Amino acid sequence: MAFLFIANDVETTPALRMDASSAINSVLNLLSDDRQESHQIEALVAREIWAYASAQAPPCQRSVVKTFGLANRPSVRICRRVAYHLLLETPPSTQPDEYLALPPLQPIIALVSRTHAGPFGITPKTDYYDLEARADVLNKMLIGMSEYVALESSKSSLLSSTEAMENKALTPLQRLTGALQSLSYNIADTRAAHLDRSSAKSWIQMVQLRVHYQREGLLSALSGGRRKGPRKITDMLSAAPSSSKGASAVVSREASAGPSGSGGVNGA
Structure with missing residues (x-):
């Protein structure tokens, strides 16, 4: 010590x-x-x-x-x-x-999804320097991405082709990506007028992109490079509106219900 x-x-x-x-x-x-x-x-x-x-x-x-x-x-x-x-x-x-x-991701997903309360909550009183620090702590917590992807791959390999087609549920890593994306969307940094907000948002987006692309790359390696999917950041972002709906629907059920109406934050 x-x-x-x-x-x-x-x-x-x-x-x-x-x-x-x-x-x-x-x-x-x-x-x-x-x-x-x-x-x-x-x-x-x-x-x-x-x-x-x-x-x-x-x-x-x-x-x-x-x-x-x-x-x-x-x-x-x-x-x-x-x-x-x-x-x-x-x-x-x-x-x-x-x-x-391996620490389960479900509690982390629920925590990040609570956008009106908790350590990742976005309110008028949010300290964005603290939020940025927590995003970096989350980044360090995810150093074992290969283990999470291996677990995801092993579970999917147990499903038959028919079961795989029927099982449309998002994986924990996909849900975490969606939760991080929703969190970054809730941070209003119009024209980068607030440097603390912009910095926190950049860190959250960095973790989001890291989770997404490390998962894609590791799954591709495990499958012998046969996976197809977005290979550029612009591809991922252009596909975000449609793909994030499923993630948002899933994570919203996991998050604790927060007060409605965050105009006080986004309008700040």
Whole structure:
């Protein structure tokens, strides 16, 4: 924890911060990836880091999750778990089996979909610097995209061709993309008059595009490059109005109902 404190101290120089991050990575590299004892230690470390970060403001939480070099599996898992539970504001489990499991996306989708309340809510009192920080924390939480895509692919491969045609439901990653798109649409930054709003919106759109195109690329790789779909950002955006309707319908049912009428925000 001492290295973590050093890396996130506002008076720490960039060089010292890099050294502290390297030290953290070296320590985590000593943990075995196939031993129960190491997994137990890893889960306890993640819990301690979460306890420290959860008491900080969102920009500081962003700094904490960016401390990890992601050069080994323990570092990836700790970063993902800490980021996930910072967004949900719940402590991570210290049980190895629960800790090692891939965090479900459903709670994150519901959280992002609550556009009038919660950490991603857009209201007249929204702090867009905090919103941007949370978008970056979400970005770090999604470092295991290949695992989510592999899970999605394995589930779809169990369906017959007839079942696949009948199963029109959007996948969790598609629903997350739709929720992020709806969130960015709710941020009014006409003519970029508000730099904090524009910056937050750019971060959210970046995460949205990353999820969409990483999913497409990974699915294409898993299927031997036979997938067809939009290959340019302009293709995706031009298809957004029709494709986002399904996503919006799904995520709206998952989100907590917020107050109607957000003219006070969009008109600001």
